[in-house]
Amino acid sequence: MKKLTLTLAVIALLLTACTGTATPAPTVEPATQAETNPSVVTAEGKLLPAPAVELAFAQGGVVAEVLAQPGDKVAAGEVLARLIGIETVQAELAAGKLEQVNAQVVLDQLQRNALLTASQSEKALLDAQKAYESESNGWNLGNIDDATDLELTLDDYVTAEQDYRDARDKLTSLLDKDETNRERKDAQDDFDSEKKALAETYADLLESIADNDQPLDEEQVTLLNAIAALEVARQNQSRLDAQNLDPEKLAAAEARLAAATTHVTAAEAALELYELRAPFAGTVLSFDLTAGEAALPGLPVAFLADTAVWTVETKDLAEIDIASVSLGQTASIKLDAFPGEEFPATVTAIDPVGQEYLGDMTYKVTLTLDEGDPRFMWNMTATVNVDVK
Structure with missing residues (x-):
């Protein structure tokens, strides 16, 4: 009985082939314009105040005094901390400035x-x-x-x-x-x-x-x-x-003044090695430094920022998408810290030099948020959606 059933199945298959009737192949629908030209480019990034900087001493030494604390608002050029030994350099600077004044007086006379x-x-x-x-x-x-x-x-x-x-x-x-x-x-x-x-x-x-x-x-x-x-x-x-x-x-008077000016310049450069100054007006976000401890050269000890303006820098915007992004385009920013909220922003800078990230060539795009928020914190994770229509 089994042999009869198998034979009937083979005959049926042959009859089907002889009729020339084939199962229709599935059709491939062309991609829509929305799929090939997306109206939104998405990337991940981090939230940063602008401007912002990490501060470190140019040379190592023992901390003599700390003049600022986290949360302090400081002016441009304000001294935040000093190292031991600065008094000697300050004396050299004072002597150089006195000689500079005397030399200028002689030349003027x-x-x-x-x-x-x-x-x-x-x-x-x-x-x-x-x-x-x-x-x-x-x-x-x-x-x-x-x-x-x-x-x-x-x-x-x-x-x-x-x-x-x-x-x-x-x-x-x-x-x-x-x-x-x-x-x-x-x-x-x-x-x-x-x-x-x-x-x-x-x-x-x-x-x-x-x-x-x-x-x-x-x-x-x-x-x-x-x-x-x-x-x-x-x-x-x-x-x-x-x-x-x-x-x-x-010539003697001018040479004396030039020598005094060089002395002052050298003393000022030496003084910078003993001081940590704010390069611009802003807020001290963190300050990991106490008097008496050793400071290492180049090791960041403070974070300073002007928190009036915030930006987002992308880290994974692929080269396939960068051609669609241009300056002035609007975008929305989502922060992991604030689910359900969006913050409007504008593309303000595009780095033309690509960097490899996770095997892909990516380009850093900077977006400036329209408004700040007192809840914002440095390096918050952000999702960027750029409107490229």
């Missing part, structure tokens, strides 16, 4: 007294010229064959000085003429030549004085003193620049 310096220099030169004229008018070399090398050189200087003055006076009388005037140009060339000759003669005189082994009489001493005073006055005046400042004194 030099610049304020520029006109006085110029007038004093001019008067000194006039007085030196009169003294020289008084002494040189009585100079007489005498018998040239009996003269010493010093006397000969001294006589050469008197002659060179007179030639210099004659050339100077002639040039002065022609200064009202144009610089291209031939007579003035010749006078300028003659003056430059006599000025150079006088400088060379003065150098020879100094050398003769150094080599002289003969005693000097009163006339020679008096004339040499007058020449020395004249040359010093002339050099002092020639050193003044267009602002009537002595370049050497100006």
Whole structure:
């Protein structure tokens, strides 16, 4: 009986195949536009105040004092804590600032007294010229064959000085003429030549004085003193620049001020290593620090934030969705801490650099909440739904 039943089943199957009737294949419905282009992009993220920062000492040390507590509102630049040893750095800073003030005073006085310096220099030169004229008018070399090398050189200087003055006076009388005037140009060339000759003669005189082994009489001493005073006055005046400042004194004053400023900058940098300051105005959310304990460099001990504005940063927004997100789009934020509540937000930043997260390439998107809430806390888990229609 079993064989008969199996045979009938096979015959029935063959008859079905011969008829060419097949079971219709299931049809695949095309995906709707809503499924291929979703109107909402969803991602996970965390709630953060903006701005917010973790604070740590730049160097290690023992905590001297703690000046803030969690919940305190602090101003930008306010000191929150200090390390032991800061007094030495503060003394260095104070000394540097005092030297900076003194150096600035010297520079200011030099610049304020520029006109006085110029007038004093001019008067000194006039007085030196009169003294020289008084002494040189009585100079007489005498018998040239009996003269010493010093006397000969001294006589050469008197002659060179007179030639210099004659050339100077002639040039002065022609200064009202144009610089291209031939007579003035010749006078300028003659003056430059006599000025150079006088400088060379003065150098020879100094050398003769150094080599002289003969005693000097009163006339020679008096004339040499007058020449020395004249040359010093002339050099002092020639050193003044267009602002009537002595370049050497100006350079010394500026160098002193620069050194003092560098000292202050170094002391301020050292002071920063001993202090923990608030980089902006905000609220101290936590402060894990007590006086007397050791602080490690770079280890966060405080969390500071401006809780007036809150943001959410996504962590798993995949590259397949990032193309749909743009600045200004609206979104709703759900926080695990407040089931059933939604908080409106706006896309305010998109990081163009992707980061791998759980095997996928993701992009960080920052959303700013429209309003804050006193219940918000740092790093609350958030679900972001961005309206990308």
